[in-house]
Amino acid sequence: MADSARFSLASEPLALGALDGRYRPAVAPLVDYLSEAALNRDRVHVEVEWLIHLTDQSVLPGAGPLTEEQRAGLRKIVTDFDGDSVSELAEIEAVTVHDVKAVEYYIGRRLEALGLAHLTAMVHFGCTSEDINNLSYAVGVKGAVEDVWLPAARSLVEQIGRMAEETRDVPMLSRTHGQPATPTTLGKELAVLAWRLTRQLDRIAATEFLGKINGATGTYAAHYASVPSADWQHVSKTFVEGLGLTWNPLTTQIESHDWQAELYADIARFNRILHNLCTDVWSYISIGYFAQIPVAGATGSSTMPHKVNPIRFENAEANLEISNGLLDTLAATLVTSRWQRDLTDSSSQRNIGTAFGHSLLAISNVVKGLERLDVAEDVLADDLDHNWEVLGEAIQMVMRAEAIAGVPGMENPYERLKDLTRGHRVDAERMKEFVQSLGLSTEAEARLLELTPANYNGIASQLVDHLK
Incomplete structure (x- = not known):
């Protein structure tokens, strides 16, 4: 269709961006x-x-x-x-x-x-205008963090913590470098992510929101020229603190925005850890550890009716990346101003809401995605049962301990386990035969024969208690 024949939507009250369109709620x-x-x-x-x-x-x-x-x-x-x-x-x-x-x-x-x-x-x-602007931005960002973003983020982390508690005893095969490794529990792995996210939220909650009101170049020149008898620093400090902010005593025309850079870096780090959760959960879904509970009436794929796609986590990944693109830019640019003032910060700060919006949207999607997960314990158990070779670590460590204790025949434990397990599938019977052939002490042999991939996870379950 020729451009001249196309109906223009420019005059219509329509959103240009997704945050003010489909994602507005x-x-x-x-x-x-x-x-x-x-x-x-x-x-x-x-x-x-x-x-x-x-x-x-x-x-x-x-x-x-x-x-x-x-x-x-x-x-x-x-x-x-x-x-x-x-x-x-x-x-x-x-x-x-x-x-x-x-x-x-x-x-x-x-x-x-x-x-x-x-x-x-x-x-x-x-x-000067920046006396008003810096305080207005600080009040707005402080309110957004404390009243909207932090409560949503904390609620999500609490949700992850509850999942960790519920699955603390569910054994799971670890994968380091993508390869079968020492087992863990699903709850412990979720607890790791909840712990990491909580640390970032605590940093964000401790943010100092700075403000200043000291004139055109931060010298109180006009103040003292007009009313020399006043203690203008006291007037400034008490005013800024009365707004619930921290007084910055030394500035140019602008408040230096260092607190904003610190805050945005912390939120970006939270976003990156949450992105890590999304990719991990997505991967667990792909290998069947999690089953997705279908939404009644929803379409998973436009052409493959059997599919339930992990779209909540994919949507969250994309929005976290967009949010961080903006947060990283804000953190990098806001700390620099030419001499006593330039206007780059003015244009940059108009994107603060967009940066927060994409992060909040991602949080919302992760919450909804996690709500639709069901742990497939049978799949996790079957995966463990097909990887008895992961007990190789335990056996060679017991052999080392036995050697130190003076038990003969414990030489080259690592090499012997490597010959048994590397590139080979080892089932329960083969592992039992190997253990019994080693000449271990009676107590050590009995202890190893009790081990299975499902119970070789140390104190993984107890570690979840660190979230309390």
Whole structure:
């Protein structure tokens, strides 16, 4: 079809990206923290609280503390922020061609109705745009992490932990380098992943969200020029901490974003470990260790009706990779600013919500994928029974111990087990005959004859207790 004949969708209210289209339900909670509208609401919040803080501190002569009614009225500007507010701000910005200046005018329009028209000059007092932006981003990211992302991630890890507990005693053949190796239990392997993920969540939960409000180049120059008698560092510190953030005392025009780089690196590491879980579970499904419980009415394959594809884990893998692509870029670029300020961070930070969104979507998919798994214990047991050669490790170690204890005939244990097992299938009977031919002490021989691939897993089951 010629382009001139094609119907254009550009004017329709359609999503360009998947997060705002088909995946919107999974990521919708982030909109209240990391969308453009949320950023503007947080800017209004910071500007309003700065105005209140300045009056509380009695910094400027003639602008004493507000009444409780006036304070409530100012804060209502924030709580009333809605779709109409977004539209009004857009109209103002179309004139100012500056997003933060538009917020200043938006607040100024509302002061007269509150009997505070005389304080219009105090809105944005002493501030550069980045004083407002850095605090607004910090408030938004902090809320997204603590209220949305962390609860979802912790819930997933708890789910993995429950699976580990339920399967702690289910024996499973290990595969190191893809080859049969010393057995373990399914629960212990899941516990390893839950443990790794928990460590990253603890790091993320301990994040310091930094903020600053110190003027155009971080020197408080305009503050002291206008009101030299004030302790502006104290005013700045108490304000930032009042927002629930950590005060950064030394900055250029921008807050240096180091805390963001640290946070995004930690989330990216969580994503990578979760990606490892996805590839492992996908592989276990492919060899039959897990059976997938079909969803009634769902199509597994468009042409092969027998298939139930592990799409939840594949979807999660892709979204974790996209999330990390953005998180890695943010972590790498946000820590650098030319001299006292450039605008690369401004464009970069507009993608924070997208980075979080793909991670949250992946978490949602893994949760759903794990819910549809059923452990095929018969398959795991059959795999173990076909790999008696994995007992070679135990036998040669017992022979070493016997040699140390002075039992004769225990020479070259590794080589003897290699001749028996490498490249050969060894069944239970052949292994029993070999053990009985070694001349071990009675106690050692009896101990080895009790071993099977299913029970040669050490204290794997007990190790799951480390998750408690």
